[in-house]
Amino acid sequence: MKELKDTQNERDTRQVSIDRVGVKGLKYPIVVRDKEHRRQSTVATISLAVDLPEEFKGTHMSRFVEVLQDHKRHLDVHSAVQLPGKLLERLQAKRAHVEIEFPFFRSKAAPVTGMEGMMDYGVSFVIDERLGEPVDFLLTVTVPVTTLCPCSKAMSERGAHNQRGIVTYSVRFTSGPVWIEDLIDLIEACASCPVYSLLKRPDEKWVTDKAYDNPVFVEDLVRNIAIRTESYNAFSWYRVEAENFESIHNHQAYAVIERTLGDQKKD
Template sequence: MSQQLPDVQASRPDVTVGLNRVGVTGVEKLVRIERPDSDPIVLMAEFEVFVDLPSWRKGADMSRNMEVIDETLEAAVSERAYRVEDVCGDAAERLLEKHEYTTRAEVRMEAEYVTHERTPASDRKTQSTADIIASATADGDGTREEVGARVTGMTVCPCSQGMSTTRARETLRDLGVEDRVIDQFLKEVPQPGHSQRGHATLTVESDGSPDVDLHGIIEVARESMSARIYNLAKRPDEDHMTYESHRDAKFVEDCVRAMAEGVVDRFDLPADAVVTMKQSNDESIHQHNAHAERVAEFGDLTGEVNGDGA
């Protein structure tokens, strides 16, 4: 006769302190996203799954919990889904139902997504990648879902460029060039500045099912930097990217503000939808990196972009 093993996880802990998040990370699953007029998108996604733990319970039954999580994710990814955030929302709601001791469940997903483009000058077919970010939190008040993306681009420092412009102006004056010609030249030929590889992250979180187009999010994030970059680049494309980035030099703060403007111009979101915008630049002439971010409700962001109350 087999002996029943004790359920240590359900016992009372020595220190009765509740925990906000207990779960697993690094769970990989294939996710199939349907599209009405095209082939489905298949993603290799990595999930993080958490529940809260009350103070009176020692553990979250990690081995059995993993079985529940695996079953929950399998069920969620097997359902017909048209949005990645709905996969997370379905999984979070299922977890909340299956855990009698928890009041909150979180599911987060990231996956690499490929978009098809054409190079800006040579007009060649190429691909670009973006990291899709999706998450959901389910509790007694309902489910909030988040969707967004993290993309890579190029930025140029306006301060560094300004110093180069001053040097060019002084040199041209010393050579006897008229100020009118100097102004015209500097307008047509942006001067050098130190460049950075930029990483823009843009997400939208809300209740219900707002109309948030993932491709639109990716486009807003990519357009927020000085220039887009491409996996394939012939020499005319390299010249195009270099010129465009120096023609639109931006601080890390400018990139976040450009994202804010792009979100307001492109999307019609509920006023209480939370928009998160982050920009991180890998500096080329410093050992540190630059970072800026803003988290705001869409209604407040719209007011600021439109200058209400400024």
């Protein structure tokens, strides 16, 4: 068989290195454990990348998929953490970057009737590794919440406007990982009220009253989460972002706090 030309290995003379090159949008099964030690099977969307020195024209795209396909049936957290190291070896790179996003499902009981409904939350792992350095693991959860406006409540005689918000919460651990459910619970406890998938009339009254009794600005929401985060010893870094989809404005309200724990707060 005639040998096929390998263009990727040709030398590039433009003297421009590339920070990340690879593949995005790969779908692959992943199994995660929930707090009750059950296996939850879901589908991840995966991005894999490495750096490319200036002298190389291209990378070998097929090798990214080969690394993923080494896991014949599915990924889990342990095999996911190993992916950057395998990319470094297979592609002879100095830096590797992996992003894994998936829906995490949780059965949630309505507050009064106790009827169960399935909620989905966004979860992502971002895993980076430099040659000869420890793996950096970043866990992010995205959680919907209800917020009720304190200003509207203070001014109005017959109610207050509320809205659904989205909290995006990212953490790095000091030692072992924490449960995804614990991060969800922490966020929901800081909002005016959690969001549910199934509510009957008694439940709807409860969540309406709950939100009215616990008004929070978007600023309150991120501050509440920051205070709870810093009360634990489990985290070395966090970032909390809240976005409220305003019910009476044609825009979103937004706030973010990012801290490396132990550092002085920065403006």
